[in-house]
Amino acid sequence: MTTATLSTISKSPVTGVEYEIPASKDDIAGIDAFVALHPGKKVVIVQGLGFVGSVMGLVVANALTEEYAVIGIDLPTPASYWKIRSINEGVFPIIASDPKIDEYYQKALAKKNYYATYDSHAYSKADVIVVDINLDVKKQSAANKDLEGYSVDLTPFKKAIEAIGTNCKEDVLVLVETTVPPGTAQKIVRPMLEECLVKRGLSAENIKVGHSYERVMPGPKYIDSIQNFYRVFAGTDEKSARAVETFLRTVIRTDEYPLTKLGNTNATEMAKVLENSFRAMNIAFMVEWSRFAEEAGVDIYEVVNAIRMRPTHKNIMLPGLGVGGYCLTKDPLLASWARMNLFGSEEKLTQSEKGVHINDKMPVYAFEFLQTQYNGSLEGKKVLLLGVSYLNDVGDTRYTPVEGFYDQFEAAGCAITLHDPHVKYWEEKDMWINQQLDELLEQSYDVIVITTGHKDYRNNTALIEKIKQQAACWIYDTIGVLSSEEINSLSERHTVKVIGRGDL
């Protein structure tokens, strides 16, 4: 692709269809027609059609106790425009193993109550606006081995809030679901919306702003992770809190999963980044101990299993190639940033920040370990990476540690082959993945790395047999997928190394 076409074409990774991005950003007719189809129904807008927003839209379109007209909004950019078209054309923009996704989408198609657009005019129709856009942290790249720097730029997020404020009704409920730096709803979203309303000559007194974070897990329970799970919420004032509660009760099974109301939105925003920081920091903790275990000839897996017998230690983690996904890789930094920049503290959240940096360095360490096995140069080596997703049994490549790992092999001049049973298309790399593992193993490799703990790679006798037939090579298990028996059997011909398992 040339740069020229890049900016006007948006290609669906689901269907491969290429859409021309329209020059005019006007969809007033489409929006008005959709709203006219649903007289008397409240209009709910989901802002952002990513992993959370697009599915949240589905859940709201299939609310439990109320019929809503749902509009999904995203930007007319190459990365997002195809999602808008896809939703309107009958192809859901996310491939997921959860059968409820298709079930809910078919129901919404039948009811014609889920429309997508890029035109901010839609905000003028909304009774509720659910904010599900991204708020990213910019980090140092793996090329810079330090990896400790980062920055938070609120500009795109503020622009999205401004788009709401310049169009919305004065009594709309804006429910932020985005993971934001604690303090955002109270110190940024609400004041911005009030200012916009006042500028438009409207009253700022009736606006309602709340925060409630999702705990979406892409995978086989995608819908349930929204609809059948505990929710924490708060409002920027009591009126907002009541409005959030009323709305959530219509879409979430709150009889089985009671809502938890917190004292203020700082608390809900903090809860979200705190729970993710807890995980990230506990993984980082194990990254360091795994290295120590290797040095001391200790098998960290048997140690952790022994420790987990204590109920107080059940949540101790296991080592891996690092950390991926949209949350654990950035939320601790959002929190630390907020502490200093929104609340004026002179102190970081040192444990939490350090945790992210340790995790980010894990793929660097893993690559360098392999490199030392080849006297510092992997040039020309044939490498097979088993797994692209950051999460077992799911095709989610967002911020996968495999990316930084892959980049290093590429920079070192390796010929890299990728496999992942759950990833057909690696969006971040614009790359199609060969999913025929048997076929891939017909070729020979110098290094085979298990990079994701998919079930397909566990206790897979056929896979082990295939690998055994390879000429002598390096097998590097970064997440403890191989059993002791498999390691022994592979070791007859190959050199096998498991992260966190030292040899005495």
Next chain:
Amino acid sequence: MTTATLSTISKSPVTGVEYEIPASKDDIAGIDAFVALHPGKKVVIVQGLGFVGSVMGLVVANALTEEYAVIGIDLPTPASYWKIRSINEGVFPIIASDPKIDEYYQKALAKKNYYATYDSHAYSKADVIVVDINLDVKKQSAANKDLEGYSVDLTPFKKAIEAIGTNCKEDVLVLVETTVPPGTAQKIVRPMLEECLVKRGLSAENIKVGHSYERVMPGPKYIDSIQNFYRVFAGTDEKSARAVETFLRTVIRTDEYPLTKLGNTNATEMAKVLENSFRAMNIAFMVEWSRFAEEAGVDIYEVVNAIRMRPTHKNIMLPGLGVGGYCLTKDPLLASWARMNLFGSEEKLTQSEKGVHINDKMPVYAFEFLQTQYNGSLEGKKVLLLGVSYLNDVGDTRYTPVEGFYDQFEAAGCAITLHDPHVKYWEEKDMWINQQLDELLEQSYDVIVITTGHKDYRNNTALIEKIKQQAACWIYDTIGVLSSEEINSLSERHTVKVIGRGDL
């Protein structure tokens, strides 16, 4: 006391009796007479009569499937000599709420199978020697606000191992229970013992050295925490591992709590410090987030309760005055030290070390917070500290964070009153504690600090009423003992502050 008497007198904090430490260190007659009393029985020696060893001795004296003759050994020093005398005179040297302690001790008295001595001659009689001595880390004091330095000195530990080696039988089993830097059994204990045996002209081939860590919890389940709990063990060779297993099966209820055998002693040693580092680091994590919560007007308790609804987050901790006890305050440092000094790594366990330092600084932060409420000077203020123990509902003052907290009030020129329902005598400070809370509250205070989360301070209406009757004062709850209702009720007259609960 003058320095002269200090060195020859050992006073029991249990009975107040003062013992003259004998000039001669010979107890051959006593040891031989005890062993002669138990013909045919194996002799088990417990080295170290502290919180672990003295009770481990009791458990072995009441073993499940074998009758042992048990000898406890400690040093003839002011700190320890009284324990030896006490055990032999019918007064168990530890006050504990667990009724099994007295039950087991009375049985041992009746069987006459638990003797205590200071003479290394005893090691020559032993079939099994259980090492339960301390291995301490020297840290910076609270007076030095940095608190980041520490050192590990193995000299006393090595001396104790040498005492075994110069006396023991060549086929003895030495079972290390002490929490040691990973690598100690294999790299220090076994080589030292072998060298001693060879020097004595004996064979070094039959010595058995293993490691199995206890998970002793002083308190109402003291005995059960040894006898009815999971155990992890390993040997420095296969023969040692078998000997450890055979011995443990005779004393621990392994039918209900199966033993876990690990690959080598580095692994068991690592498991112990890893599980404690996990806790210490998770507490440090919450220390930082509690501070952030205060800055952001968030109640960390409601946030943590909301997060704990997720099974993956059940082990998230709560804030407090810091961390105490013998394990969490030093084990992460032992591990980091071992990584660098026994395994030659150039890297620390940064997360774990940092965790200890963050925890150590918590009482400094708590004190300084109070000080700022009085314009930087607490001189002459009357302060009541509720709780001396580091652990709820237990009288354990080892490395309690209350100590550093107390020291700062003292240095600031405060008049300090202490209360703890479980601590009659504060050993580290050589101080008797008034346990009559009603009486103590007859006096008036400027500051009342809840320093330990004892049940006695929770939901105690009478206590709250008494405090309400005080003239206006500062009430500082460092561990979330007060309920919202209690805070409201106390706030009518007093200034109430809870660590981790911010006011918006």
